[in-house]
Amino acid sequence: MRQLIGADPGTPGGPGTLEWLAEAYAYPDGGRWLRANMVTSLDGAARLDGLSEGLSGEADKRIFGVLRALCDVVLVGAETVRAEGYRPGRARAEFAERRAAAGQLPAPVIAVVTRSLDLDLSAPLFTEPLVPTVVVTTVDAPPDRLARTAERADVITAGTGSVDLPRAVAALTERGWRRQLSEGGPRLLGQLAAEGLLDELCLSVAPLVTAGDSPRIVNGPQIPHVRPMRLVSLIEQKGFLFTRYLRATDPDRSPNDHDLTGDAS
Incomplete structure (x- = not known):
């Protein structure tokens, strides 16, 4: 693994070790x-055979x-x-001390955004979580589904008709979960970008x-105001490129943020 930029x-231990990556991707x-993590092919595909798994590799994982x-x-x-058969977040021994020192739970919370509440509540995500799974839905979600979901998950309601993402993100933050990660999919990422909630993209x-x-990794209506981003890190391994982009209009908030060009655009 080579650090090309940043x-x-x-x-x-050097590049590629867990310690090195943890510092390289440390939250400010x-x-x-709110950072997003996505994978794409060279020609812009967010999935292969319907899943992101087909685009991934050892270093990406x-x-x-x-x-x-x-x-x-x-x-x-x-x-x-x-589609991806999501499972609960797991505790990793290598990060246990780091998470405890930061006042974090043993594993990350999985927060599922859904308007319809079309969820398999018998799946491990809801029956075997180390920390309770959260479901973010609308105030006017189907009452019967809402009641069943509340039996298996911690429910947050935000918005009517569609999930109000600014309110949802604020509700997560109010619970002390300020280090946020979106794994998509493309439609959710498009909504987060449109609302101006995306601070960082790891692509x-x-x-x-x-x-x-x-x-594409961001899918949906064109964003009313294009969001300029700036490259702060580029890592390579076996032909895979791992990039980090921050919002170009934000002040220098990240300890690993280095203005590479002097051009905010």
Whole structure:
């Protein structure tokens, strides 16, 4: 694993170790920070054969695990939960001391965003979580489904007709979960970007050309105001590129944020 752009954390063991990655992707101190982690092919596909798994590789999965281990809560859309067979967040011994020192739960909370509450409540995500799974839905969600869901998950209601993401993110933050991670899917990420909630994008680029009709990593109506981002880190392994982009208009909030060009655009 090679750091091509950005500061080397300089931890023992060098690039690619868990300690090195944990420092390279450390959350900034202070308030709420929402990062997204996505993977894409060279030609922009967010999925291969319907799943992101087909685009992933060893290093991508390693970084995926580190990003989860660093966050308080994973925000994910119900469609992605169903398609990818989501399981509960797990405690990792390598990060136990770090999480305890930061006042975090042993494992990240999984927060599922759904308007319809079309969820398999018998799945391990709801029957075997180390920390309770959260479901974020609307105030006017179907009452019978809402009651059943509340028996298996911690329910947050935000918005009528569709989930009010600013209110939902604020509710998660109020619970002390300020280190937030979205794993998509593309539709949820599009909504988060449109609402101006996205602080950081960690994008893995797989050395694959797939064609097909897979959606982009951000999918939905065009954002009214284009969100400029700036590259702060680039890591390479076996042809995979692992990028970090921060909001170009934000002040320097991240300890690993280095202005590489001097151009905010």
